[in-house]
Amino acid sequence: MDTADPARAFVKDVKRIIIKVGTAVVTRGDGRLALGRMGSLCEQIRELTTQGFEVILVTSGAVGVGRQRLRYRKLINSSFADLQKPQGDLDGKACAAVGQNGLMALYDTLFSQLDVTSAQLMVTDNDFRDPDFRRQLNETVNSLLCLKVVPIFNENDAISTRKAPYEFSLQDSSGIFWDNDSLAALLALELKADLLVLLSDVDGLYTGPPSDPQSELIHTYVKEKHEGLITFGDKSRVGRGGMTAKVKAAVYAAYAGIPVVITSGFANNNIIKALDGERVGTLFHREAIKWASTGDIDAREMAVSARECARRLQALSSQERSKILLDIADALEANEEEILAENEADVAAAQQAGYEKALVSRLALKPGKISSLANSVRVLANMDEPIGRILKRTELADGIILEKTSSPLGVLLIIFESRPDALVQIASLAVRSGNGLLLKGGKEAKRSNAFLHKVITSAIPPSVGEKLIGLVTSREEIPELLKLDDVIDLVIPRGSNKLVSQIKAATKIPVLGHADGICHIFIDKSADLDMAKRIVLDAKTDYPAACNAMETLLVHRDLVQTGGLNDLILELQEKVQKFNSSHPKLVGDIHS
Numbered sequence: 001m002d003t004a005d006p007a008r009a010f011v012k013d014v015k016r017i018i019i020k021v022g023t024a025v026v027t028r029g030d031g032r033l034a035l036g037r038m039g040s041l042c043e044q045i046r047e048l049t050t051q052g053f054e055v056i057l058v059t060s061g062a063v064g065v066g067r068q069r070l071r072y073r074k075l076i077n078s079s080f081a082d083l084q085k086p087q088g089d090l091d092g093k094a095c096a097a098v099g100q101n102g103l104m105a106l107y108d109t110l111f112s113q114l115d116v117t118s119a120q121l122m123v124t125d126n127d128f129r130d131p132d133f134r135r136q137l138n139e140t141v142n143s144l145l146c147l148k149v150v151p152i153f154n155e156n157d158a159i160s161t162r163k164a165p166y167e168f169s170l171q172d173s174s175g176i177f178w179d180n181d182s183l184a185a186l187l188a189l190e191l192k193a194d195l196l197v198l199l200s201d202v203d204g205l206y207t208g209p210p211s212d213p214q215s216e217l218i219h220t221y222v223k224e225k226h227e228g229l230i231t232f233g234d235k236s237r238v239g240r241g242g243m244t245a246k247v248k249a250a251v252y253a254a255y256a257g258i259p260v261v262i263t264s265g266f267a268n269n270n271i272i273k274a275l276d277g278e279r280v281g282t283l284f285h286r287e288a289i290k291w292a293s294t295g296d297i298d299a300r301e302m303a304v305s306a307r308e309c310a311r312r313l314q315a316l317s318s319q320e321r322s323k324i325l326l327d328i329a330d331a332l333e334a335n336e337e338e339i340l341a342e343n344e345a346d347v348a349a350a351q352q353a354g355y356e357k358a359l360v361s362r363l364a365l366k367p368g369k370i371s372s373l374a375n376s377v378r379v380l381a382n383m384d385e386p387i388g389r390i391l392k393r394t395e396l397a398d399g400i401i402l403e404k405t406s407s408p409l410g411v412l413l414i415i416f417e418s419r420p421d422a423l424v425q426i427a428s429l430a431v432r433s434g435n436g437l438l439l440k441g442g443k444e445a446k447r448s449n450a451f452l453h454k455v456i457t458s459a460i461p462p463s464v465g466e467k468l469i470g471l472v473t474s475r476e477e478i479p480e481l482l483k484l485d486d487v488i489d490l491v492i493p494r495g496s497n498k499l500v501s502q503i504k505a506a507t508k509i510p511v512l513g514h515a516d517g518i519c520h521i522f523i524d525k526s527a528d529l530d531m532a533k534r535i536v537l538d539a540k541t542d543y544p545a546a547c548n549a550m551e552t553l554l555v556h557r558d559l560v561q562t563g564g565l566n567d568l569i570l571e572l573q574e575k576v577q578k579f580n581s582s583h584p585k586l587v588g589d590i591h592s
Helices: 008-015 035-050 060-074 082-085 092-113 125-129 131-146 180-190 243-254 272-275 294-314 318-334 338-353 357-365 369-381 419-433 443-458 477-484 497-506 529-541 558-561 568-581
Strands: 015-023 052-061 119-125 149-155 195-200 260-264 283-284 390-397 400-405 411-413 434-438 470-473 490-493 520-523 551-555
Touching: 008 434, 008 568, 015 035, 015 180, 015 294, 035 052, 035 272, 052 131, 060 092, 060 338, 092 119, 092 149, 119 131, 125 131, 131 149, 131 180, 149 180, 180 195, 180 243, 195 243, 195 272, 243 260, 243 283, 243 551, 260 272, 294 411, 294 434, 294 470, 294 477, 294 558, 318 338, 318 419, 318 443, 338 357, 338 443, 369 419, 411 477, 419 434, 419 443, 434 477, 443 470, 477 497, 490 497, 520 529, 529 568, 551 558
Parallel strands: 015 052, 015 195, 052 149, 119 149, 195 260, 411 434, 411 490, 434 470, 520 551
Antiparallel strands: 260 283, 390 400
16 A cells, blocks of 8 residues: 555445446457456456455446347358348347347356356346335345355346436436446445446546547546546447446446546456555545645646657657757757746856855856757767667577567656756657656756756647656655656656665655766876877866766876876866866875
C-alpha cells in the first residue's frame, strides 16, 4: 500500500466485490472467446477469494459468442445461391441462447483448474419487480458466498422482454435494467457490495474519445468538475453499452453509496491493483469532491500526459523528430530578447536575495548563450538516430538471432540545478531520444525556466502535444510525482548527494544518481602541449561556475622539470584571476 492513492484508502474496508466484464474483454476481434484475458480474470478472482474477499462476477459475451457460432452454422448450411442473397442480422436472442452454454462451459473449466467452484445465475429485467425474487436472490447469493462459490450473473437475453433502456432512479432500485453495466450497478445495491469494478477495453474514462490524442484519462471522477465536459466516442465494437452506459451505471451506484472503478480488462492484475489502492482506471465515489486536491490530480495528469505524448513522439520518424529540434532552435533565437529579459529578472532577484556569486553566475545567461544553445540543438538534430540502433546481435541457434537494440526509457523526472540552459539541453535530448519529460528546476530560475519551457513546447507540433515536456513549478509536487512509479520510469536528480539519497528513499522509481564529481585533468609527458593548453583553458575559463569546470590540473613530473608548462600556467593565472581573483597553486608531487 506504499504506492496507494489516498483517495482510495477506503479499499481496506472492502469485503464484497462485484466485477463486471464486458463483451469486448471476453471476446477477440473475430468473436471467439479471449482465453488469455478470461484466464487472467479467473486467476485474479481466485486470488481474491483466497484472501477472503467475496467476489461476484457479472459477465457479458453470450450474444457475441453465439453470433459467431450461428454465423458459422448458417454458412455451412447455405447453398451457393443462398450466399448470393443479402445477409440479414442474426436474432440476438437466438445468439444469446447458443452462446451462453459455451461461455459458462469455459468459465467452469477455467475455475475448475484453479480449484474454484462457480455458479450460474440468469436474470431478466422483470425479475427485479418482484420483492420475493429480490429476497430470494440475496439468500441464494449469500449462501453461495459462504461456501466460497463464485456467483456468475448474466442477463437472460434469450427470454428478456426489455425493449427500451431504463433510466436509473436513486430512489428506487427495483427498476429494470438496460445492459450488464446497469445490471451490475443494480446488483451492487441489491447485494450490498462494497465495491463495483467495471472492466472495459480502455484504461478508464477519458475527457474525450480514447482514440483522440488530446483526450486525457480521468483518475477520479468529480461530478462538479467533469459533468458536461466529457465527449463520448462510439460505443464498443460489440455489446450494447460502451463507455456512456458504464458512466451512467457508475454514477448511479457511486451516488447511492457503492464506490466504482472503471478500468481495463486487457491489462494484467488491474483488479488486484484496484484493491491494493493503486490509482488504476477511473474512480467514482460520492465523496470524490473532498479528495480532488488540485496538486494531487495535476501531478498525475502531467505525468500521464507526458507518457501519452511520448508514445506519439516515438511513432515519428527520425527526420520528423529532427525537424522538431530545428524548430526549437529557431524558436530560441527568435525569442532571445524575451528570454534574456526574463533571465535578467531572475538574476536581479537572486542578487537582491543575497545568493552566492557562484550561484548567480550559474543562473545568468551570458551574451551569445542563446545562439550557442540553438546551435547545440541543431547539432543534436543532425546526429545519428538513437532509437532502434542494434547494439548487439547474438545467434542463439539456426534462424534464431537475439538483438539488443536501443529504445526510449519512457517518462523521465529530472530535477536540476539553477542553470536555465540545462532545461534546453535536457528537453532537446528528450525529444531526440523519444522520451517524455517532467522538469523541476531551481526556484532561482523560475522566470527563465517558465519562458524557456513555453518557447520549447510551442515548437512541438500538435500531432505530438506540448504536454510532452511538463514543468514542475512547486517543490510540493515532487513527493506526489515520486509516488507515480506506474507512469514515471526514471528519476534523475542533479544535485548534492543528500538530494540523491533523499529521493532514493522516497520512491520506488529507479533513480539515476551520482557520486561527487572529480573534475581533474592530467597531462602526460607525451601529450601535445598545444592541444593540452586549449583543453585546459576551455575546461576552466569557458564556464568556471559550472559544476564540471576543471578543479585540479595534474601534470607529469617531467613536464614540470623541463618548463613545458610555463606558458600554460601564466595564461591560466591571468584568465582565472579575471573570474575569481584566485591564483592556481602548485600543490606538489604525487608519489606512487
